[in-house]
Amino acid sequence: MAFLRGGRILLVDLTTRQVSTRPTADYADAYLGGRAVDARLVYDLVGVDAEPLGPDNVIVFGTGPLTGTPFPGSSRLDIMARSPVTGLLGNANVGGDWAAELKFAGYDHVVLTGRASSPVHLCIHNDVVELRDSAALRGMTTSQTPAAIRAELDNPEVKVLCIGPAGENQVTYATVHCSVGNAAARTGMGAVLGSKNVKALAVRGTRGVPIAAPEPFLEACIAAHEHLRAKDDYPEAHTEGVTRGEYAFVLSGSEAGGDGHAGVDFDPSGLTDFAAFWRRYGYKRTGCMGCPVHCMENLSVPGLGGAVMSCELYPQLSWEVRNDDMLLWYEMTRACQELGIDSTSIAIALQWLMELHAAGLLDPDLTDGTPMAWGDPDAIRGMLSRTVDREGFGDALAQGMRAAADYLDARIPAERRGQRSTYELALQVNNNPMYGISPRLMSMALAYSVGRRSDLIQELDIPQINIVAAPAYPRTTSEDREQMIEHETARVVALTGEPGAADPDVVDGKAEIVHDMGLATGISDIAGSCKWHTKWFLDLEPEHYADALTAGLGREVTLPELQEASLRMRNVERAFECRHGRRRANDTIPRKEFGKPISRGTAAGKYGVTETQLEQLKDEYYALRGWDRATGVPTRETLVASGLGDIAADLARLGILPESSVTGDAGAH
Secondary structure, rough: OOOOOOOOEEEEOOOOOOEEEEEEEHHHHHHHHHHHHHHHHHHHOOOOOOOOOOOOOOOHHHHHHHHHOOOOOOOOEEEEEEEEOOOEEEEEEOOOOOHHHHHHHOEEEEHHHHHHHHOOEEEEOOOOEEEEHOOOOOOOOOOOHHHHHHHHOOOOOOOOEEOOHHHHOOOOOOEEEEEEOOOEEEOOOOHHHHHHEEEEEEEEEEEOOOOOHHHHHHHHHHHHHHHHHOOOOOHHHHHHHOOHHHHHHHHHEEOOOOOOOOOOOOOOOOOHHHHHHHHEEEEEEEOOOOOOHHHHHHHHEOOOOEEEEOOOOOHHOOOHHHHHHHHHHHHHHHHHHHHOOHHHHHHHHHHHHHHHHHHOOOOHHHHOOOOOOOOOHHHHHHHHHHHHHOHHHHHHOOOOHHHHHHHHHOOOOOOOOOOOOHHHHHHHHOEEEEEOOOOOOHHHHHHHHOOOOOOOOOOOOHHHHHHHHHOOOOOHHHHHHHHHHHHHHHHHHHHOOOOOOOOOOOOOOOHHHHHHHHHHHHHHHHHOOOHHHOOOOOOOOOOHHHHHHHHOOOOOOHHHHHHHHHHHHHHHHHHHHHHOOOOOHOOOOOOOOOOOOOOOOOOOOOOOOOOOHHHHHHHHHHHHOOOOOOOOOOHHOOOOOOOOOOHHHHHHOOOOOOOOOOOOOOOOO
């Protein structure tokens, strides 16, 4: 029996409409599950020449061994394909209830290949799998689609994963949605589904999850729940979410602190106090299946309707575009959810256009007659709508920042833009619009540079951002703020052994912090649980995962095994990225950000990473990961040590495999 697993990988060829299965054990015995199995499937099935929006791309949906169990936060679904945003690895993780339902139907992963000849949705009910016509669903939003499918199937228990109009129109950064407020975002997985003519995946499962040792497993789950509830941050996470923390980040200047905000604190009256908005319009908290935290805010605004908000959703369409009208923010963020487009990506794209407009480079005739002025409601509403519908300049913006820059460069005289491309003013890494966290903070620059999605969120140095944001934390005393700084400092010094590791101006220890955070969140992604429960936020220990997996799988799972699994997974992902062109030179931030301090807030005038410092950090990070110093490609010895000899042979065949780590001058790269 396949304990903790459905036991099967579901393979659907959309071109031929053929459905088959293979044992999950073919992959899970070596990779455990979740994101790690997805990575290996994508590496094996997506060829070097497969275009992100072409029929040869493959999209994989994966659960982890703890998905659908009482272990806290175990409702996560990992989605992976080649990204239309970066051309590299596309990966997104989403909560809700769909992943658990897939496990209950007897499957751990779903693999979609080919392209349907007409719009379809995949329906799974235990062993019954069918593709149904989706013509009637065309144009429906991410909330309308699940309701329509449940009505069609006459089953209110069906769980639905779907795209909105943005995904249908293959907007590069379209999202995939599960339940209200849960989106797999950032790397264009919604566009990949749209390119395959798949509107939705509906699943109903009535089987349980087999457990090798039920009583010890339940005890391990209870211990993990009790550990979470005992954490100092739990009460606030459970009652206010991260509304207060997000506001502290933007008030400090560590979030929404990139170019375009230099010297501007546009909201001195506190109009964008996210916690105050929640207290005024919130009616209950919600969370994913099996989660004790309930980190998301259920809101209802008269005249605008209901929505669920959390985390990065708050600063993007407010501070990033200098919009202090929170009703406009709510309207636009809710629209992004309904239309299925990543709010972070469109917000950073709008910020870029507004910066170009403010610099006198972007005339209204290039943006469909609408001046892209900071915070202008018509500019925000109009460009979002035209991007989703791919109308006018919105069609170029829908293709990503590089394509939009090429469009503008062809129409703005070179002498007017100082012989520079408009792309040089874009906040992006490998064409992925950046999160709001400022890349001018040293650890953040490294996390952006080396992250598998070209964003920093997985490897985010939480202690550093908390230290920088502490002086701006609302409703706290000076003693509270000092305690926060002391606590975070102690964490990183204990990890690294470097006394200066917590100092944002010091290089020492930063690479190890970013490396360690990637290891920890990698374990949660493999297990199928939420990274917020790890040291990323609430400090669930790796031992909790090991204890639950040991009892559930019926074999000992050790901490070294979990760490090795996380390292192996990232090596597979990095090898895929390198096979598609990623090298050391790609691991960087926009050049315009180097040597600039935080531009506003309580941290204004402080910090600021240099290019030399980032190159040093990359040297240290590559050494920790076992990647070649000159190229950033995993070495033969690293791949073989991870049990990836076949991948080493593949990279050697392509002529990109370094034998061992190069010790030359990295500054030349």
